[in-house]
Amino acid sequence: MNKIIKIYEEDSMTAEERLASVVRLEQPDRVPLSLFIYHYAPVFLKSSMRNYINDTSEYMRVSRQLYEELGPWDIYYNTNPYSRFIYSTLLMMRLLYPGKELDEDKVPLIDEIQYMNEDDYDWVIKMPRLFNIAFFRARMLPRFCREAEGLGFIRTILRMWNHAVRQILYSRKDMQWWKERGLVVQIGMNPEMPFDTFSMARDVIHFSMDIMRNPLKVRDAALSLSESFADEAIIISRLMGVPRVQCFCHRTSNSFISPKQFEELAFPSMEIIVNRLVKAGITPILHCDGDWLKNLKVMRRLPAGKCIIQLDGLTDIFKAKEEIGDHMCIFGDVPASMLAASSPQAVDEYCHRLIEEVGRGGGFILGAGCEIPTNAKEENMRAMIRSVYRYGYYSLKKTERSVA
Amino acid sequence: MTSDVFSRFKHLYLTFDIDAIEAETEHLLQVGVLSKDLLSECQTYMKIIGDKFESGEYFLAELVVAGELFKRTSMIMKAKSDYQNTERIGAIVLGTPKGDIHNLGKDIFAILAEASGFEVHDLGVDVPPEKFIRKIEETGAPIVGFSCLLTTTFNAIEDVVKMLEGNGMRKNVKIIIGGGSTTRDLIDILRVDEQTWDAFEGVRIAKRFMGIQV
Numbered sequence: 001m002n003k004i005i006k007i008y009e010e011d012s013m014t015a016e017e018r019l020a021s022v023v024r025l026e027q028p029d030r031v032p033l034s035l036f037i038y039h040y041a042p043v044f045l046k047s048s049m050r051n052y053i054n055d056t057s058e059y060m061r062v063s064r065q066l067y068e069e070l071g072p073w074d075i076y077y078n079t080n081p082y083s084r085f086i087y088s089t090l091l092m093m094r095l096l097y098p099g100k101e102l103d104e105d106k107v108p109l110i111d112e113i114q115y116m117n118e119d120d121y122d123w124v125i126k127m128p129r130l131f132n133i134a135f136f137r138a139r140m141l142p143r144f145c146r147e148a149e150g151l152g153f154i155r156t157i158l159r160m161w162n163h164a165v166r167q168i169l170y171s172r173k174d175m176q177w178w179k180e181r182g183l184v185v186q187i188g189m190n191p192e193m194p195f196d197t198f199s200m201a202r203d204v205i206h207f208s209m210d211i212m213r214n215p216l217k218v219r220d221a222a223l224s225l226s227e228s229f230a231d232e233a234i235i236i237s238r239l240m241g242v243p244r245v246q247c248f249c250h251r252t253s254n255s256f257i258s259p260k261q262f263e264e265l266a267f268p269s270m271e272i273i274v275n276r277l278v279k280a281g282i283t284p285i286l287h288c289d290g291d292w293l294k295n296l297k298v299m300r301r302l303p304a305g306k307c308i309i310q311l312d313g314l315t316d317i318f319k320a321k322e323e324i325g326d327h328m329c330i331f332g333d334v335p336a337s338m339l340a341a342s343s344p345q346a347v348d349e350y351c352h353r354l355i356e357e358v359g360r361g362g363g364f365i366l367g368a369g370c371e372i373p374t375n376a377k378e379e380n381m382r383a384m385i386r387s388v389y390r391y392g393y394y395s396l397k398k399t400e401r402s403v404a
Numbered sequence: 405m406t407s408d409v410f411s412r413f414k415h416l417y418l419t420f421d422i423d424a425i426e427a428e429t430e431h432l433l434q435v436g437v438l439s440k441d442l443l444s445e446c447q448t449y450m451k452i453i454g455d456k457f458e459s460g461e462y463f464l465a466e467l468v469v470a471g472e473l474f475k476r477t478s479m480i481m482k483a484k485s486d487y488q489n490t491e492r493i494g495a496i497v498l499g500t501p502k503g504d505i506h507n508l509g510k511d512i513f514a515i516l517a518e519a520s521g522f523e524v525h526d527l528g529v530d531v532p533p534e535k536f537i538r539k540i541e542e543t544g545a546p547i548v549g550f551s552c553l554l555t556t557t558f559n560a561i562e563d564v565v566k567m568l569e570g571n572g573m574r575k576n577v578k579i580i581i582g583g584g585s586t587t588r589d590l591i592d593i594l595r596v597d598e599q600t601w602d603a604f605e606g607v608r609i610a611k612r613f614m615g616i617q618v
Contacts, residue, residue: 096505107556109505204508205472208465212420258463314584314601337587340555341594373555373585
C-alpha cells in the first residue's frame, strides 16, 4: 500500500485528490496552491541563470532547493524544457537564451518575429490532417529556431521526436522527486494553441490584417490543425503520465480580438481540442493571458467540471467567478506587480480575498497571475504560500488559522 | 479644402484598406493637398477609431491596423517639406525600460500619440535609465512614458525617477507607466504620476498633462 503524503498535517486529502476535486468544482479540504517558479528559482537562490536554463541537472537542483526553502505548496508547475529546441517546438516562438543571445544572468525572452507567410494558411488548410501539426511545426521551425536552422523537413521531424522522447524521459525523472513529497504534477504537455500560434507567427500587425481581410482562412487553418494537435497532446501527456494538458492562449483574449472574432474564429478550434482532450480523460488547462471576461459566456459551451482556466490578472477574476465559476475551475491570479513591489500585508489581503470570494464553494486554485516575477520579494512569496494554510481550509472558514 | 477631396481617402482609412492607402496619400499630395490638412484628416479618423475602441466596438486588431495606416500615410507626408510646419502639442520621451524587450504596447501608444499631435521620441526597448535622462534633457520633453510587460522594468523606472529628482527636473516632467505588468498601486510605489493599460487612455492622460481639455 502506498504511503499517503500530506502537504500539511491538517490536510484530509492528498494534493492529487485536492486538484481532482477542484476540477470537478467540488469543495476540497483546502484551497490548493500552484506556483510558476521557473525563472524565479535561480534568481532567488542567486544561481547562474545560464546554467539553470541549459543544464537539466542544475534545474532540478535549484528548483528543489527553492521548494525546500519556501515550500510547501500543492502543485508542481513543471514547464522546464529539456532543450531550447523542444521549447521552441511547443511554443512556436523564437527564444533568446542567457549565455547565448543574452547576458548570462538574463531571463529567456521571446523575440516575436514574423516567420509565417499569408500563403502558409493555404498550405495548412490543404494538408492531409493526419499528424499535420507535426508537419506544420517541421515546416516553420527552421524559419525561427536557431537549433533548426539549415535542417531539412525530415531532419527537423526526426529531431522533434528525438527531443520529445528525451523531454519525456527527463520530465518523468524530474517529477518523481516532487511526487515523493506529496505534490501533484500539473502538466503533461504545454503547447501553444494553433490560433495563437498564427498570431505569434505572423506578428500582431499582419495577424490583425489577416483576421480583418481573410478571417475564415485563419479560422479554417486553425481548424485544420486542431485534431492532430489534440492527438499529439493526448499521446505526449499519456507518455508523461500526467493527464493534464496546458494550452497557452496568449493571443485570444479581448485584449487582442473581439468577442465576436473569438467566437467565430478562435473558439471552433479550441472547442474541438478541448472536447477531444476531455474525451480522452485529460484535463485541459487553458492558460488565458489578457482580458477574457467577454469570452467567458462562449466558453461555457466547453464541458462543465472538466477544465481549468488560468487567469493572469488582466481578467477581473471576481467577475469571472460569477460568469464561469460554476462551470470551470478558476486558477489565479496574484499580480506580478504585487509580488514584486507591494507589501506582504497587501499580498496576504489579496490572497485572503481570492480564497474567500473566488474559492467560495470550491473550484479554485490559488496561483500567481502567470509566472512569479523574478524580482518577487521573498516576504511576499511567503505571504502568498502561507495564505492557503491560514485561510484556505474550508472546514475552518471564518476562523483564521494562527501561524507562527 | 473641401471634404469631397478626402472622401475616398476617408473611406479607405475607415475600412482599414491598408493596400490602397499609400497610393491615395500620394495622389492627394500630388493634387496639392497640404500635409498639415492630410494629417488633420488622419487625426480625425484616428479619433473616430479611438472612440469606437473605447466604446468596445473595436478591439486591438482594428487599433493595430489603424496605427499601421497612420504610420504609412505619415511616412509619405514626412517626406514633404511642409510637414515640418505642422504644429505639435508637446513632446513625449517613450521607451520600454531596461529589463524588457516587448514593444507592441509602446509602438501602439507612440503612433496614437503622434496621431494626436505629440512629438514622440521613441527610444526603443531595453532602454537604460541614463538614456531616458539624456533624451529628456536634450528635448525638454514634459512627459516620459514607460511601457512595461515585465516587472523587471521597475528598477529602471525607479532609477529614472531618482535621477530626475536628483537633478531637479522631476517637477517639470510628468511620468506615465503602461502595460500588462502595471497596476494603479504602482503610482505611489514607483512615485510616478499615472498608469494605464490602454493606449488611448494614455494619450488622453498625456493631453491632460499638457492642459488640453479631453
